[in-house]
Amino acid sequence: MSKxxxxxxxxxxxxxxxxxxxxxxxxxxxxQAVSKWETDASCPDIMLLPKIAELYGVSIDDLFSDDxxxxxxxxxxxxxxxxxxxxxxxxxxxxxxxVYVNSRTGDEVKVRVPFPLVRQxxxxxxxxxxxxxxxxxxxxxxxxxxxxxxxxxxxxxxVTTSNGDxxxxxxxx
Numbered sequence: 001m002s003k004x005x006x007x008x009x010x011x012x013x014x015x016x017x018x019x020x021x022x023x024x025x026x027x028x029x030x031x032q033a034v035s036k037w038e039t040d041a042s043c044p045d046i047m048l049l050p051k052i053a054e055l056y057g058v059s060i061d062d063l064f065s066d067d068x069x070x071x072x073x074x075x076x077x078x079x080x081x082x083x084x085x086x087x088x089x090x091x092x093x094x095x096x097x098x099v100y101v102n103s104r105t106g107d108e109v110k111v112r113v114p115f116p117l118v119r120q121x122x123x124x125x126x127x128x129x130x131x132x133x134x135x136x137x138x139x140x141x142x143x144x145x146x147x148x149x150x151x152x153x154x155x156x157x158x159v160t161t162s163n164g165d166x167x168x169x170x171x172x173x
Contacts, residue, residue, distance in 0.1 A: 005037070005063065007040075008063055012056040013056075020038070027055070028051075028063055028160065029048070075095065091117050092119070092149060096112050103164075104163065115148065153173075156169045
């Protein structure tokens with residue numbers, strides 16, 4: 001007996017250790033929508049399938065396959081698994097904050113900011129999101145700074161802004 005799309009989605013979510021709320025936030029829908037998909041009360045919009053497949057590390061074909069797909073580690077999970085090997089004594093003076101923006105109009109913006117400058121900007125208390133070529137008001141730079149101070153470097157966040165821009169935030173040497 002073949003699995004339904006809803007059963008597959010529920011299975012992949014559970015294998016990934018994600019909540020319906022987390023899936024909903026990543027995809028940009030309500031938690032109720034995710035619940036309806038998993039119970040086969042409705043199906044996700046076809047335009048969301050690439051993002052759903054990306055979240056679980058499977059192909060779109062795998063979502064509809066009779067063979068049960070196994071969630072592959074996402075970039076975030078791989079990053080979390082390597083966190084235990086990261087020392088808590090990170091010298092933020094040697095790091096850079098990279099903000100990559102792919103706008104919905106096709107423009108690309110790449111910004112490299114020394115981390116000490118990020119610290120100074122945060123200390124001013126001013127809204128600095130406009131410095132990066134898009135509205136980053138939904139991204140908490142203070143939380144990113146705290147994560148980096150605790151030893152987390154690499155790709156910190158990938159978000160789609162309210163105006164449709166894709167933003168990647170990376171911290172590296």
